[in-house]
Amino acid sequence: MTTTLEARQTALVKALNREQANTLVAYLNYKKYHWMTYGPLFRDLHLLFEEHGNEIFAMLDELAERSLMLDGTPIADPADYLPAATVKPSKGKLKVREMVEEAIATHEHIITEMHEDAELADDAGDIGTADLLTRLVQVHQKHRWFLKEILKQGDGLLDG
Numbered sequence: 001m002t003t004t005l006e007a008r009q010t011a012l013v014k015a016l017n018r019e020q021a022n023t024l025v026a027y028l029n030y031k032k033y034h035w036m037t038y039g040p041l042f043r044d045l046h047l048l049f050e051e052h053g054n055e056i057f058a059m060l061d062e063l064a065e066r067s068l069m070l071d072g073t074p075i076a077d078p079a080d081y082l083p084a085a086t087v088k089p090s091k092g093k094l095k096v097r098e099m100v101e102e103a104i105a106t107h108e109h110i111i112t113e114m115h116e117d118a119e120l121a122d123d124a125g126d127i128g129t130a131d132l133l134t135r136l137v138q139v140h141q142k143h144r145w146f147l148k149e150i151l152k153q154g155d156g157l158l159d160g
Helices: 002-036 042-069 078-084 096-123 127-152
Strands: none
Touching: 002 042, 002 078, 002 096, 002 127, 042 096, 042 127, 096 127
């Protein structure tokens, strides 16, 4: 029985580490968008990307500390983040529309994995981890919603 509990905790810590790595990559992508945005919606998108990035960054500590609460070890070495992440870092010069689309895809990816990880936590009887992921996924859903609304305008402002 102890082995099963240990195995579940190990799996949850691994999932939390992936979520932590994904969070850092998503944050860094947002910083890129924040710095590289341009055009008629510059001010609004510059501020939105900063706001979203800051909210994402705040998740890092919660995910790392949850790993510690499960007697695990969070990712601490910078070199270990990219190999643990399933979110890809943004690359190259992007049009503003591409930045928004890339951010939406990142949120969709993280949402899917957080749902799976919350189910894993629930199956393991770990309501603390399930609650954390449930709360964090709502932030990602809200960000995705805001970004999708920007693309709905259809006014051509993001096509340049």
